[in-house]
Amino acid sequence: MVRQNDQQRSALKPILVGIVDKSPLMCTALRTLLGEDDRFQVVCICKNSQKFLEHVGNVVIDVAVVGWVIPPGDARFILD
Numbered sequence: 001m002v003r004q005n006d007q008q009r010s011a012l013k014p015i016l017v018g019i020v021d022k023s024p025l026m027c028t029a030l031r032t033l034l035g036e037d038d039r040f041q042v043v044c045i046c047k048n049s050q051k052f053l054e055h056v057g058n059v060v061i062d063v064a065v066v067g068w069v070i071p072p073g074d075a076r077f078i079l080d
Helices: 006-011 024-035 049-056 075-079
Strands: 015-020 040-046 063-066
Touching: 015 024, 015 049, 024 040, 040 049, 049 063, 049 075, 063 075
Parallel strands: 015 040, 015 063
Antiparallel strands: none
């Protein structure tokens, strides 16, 4: 495995992350964890799947971290 030095790493674009969870504690923990790593940039945090789907239309997101039981229904609602 090849390791990149800090200069090469900072030249890469960060992975844009959306967080969706009904728990404010989980959202804060994920934002803090990902915010400490330059490889990631949290671009939105939503408390329900409907708000997240509204954001997806306006914000570029590479990866979404989604709680499974998230109103209105579950994570399958977002996948559909």
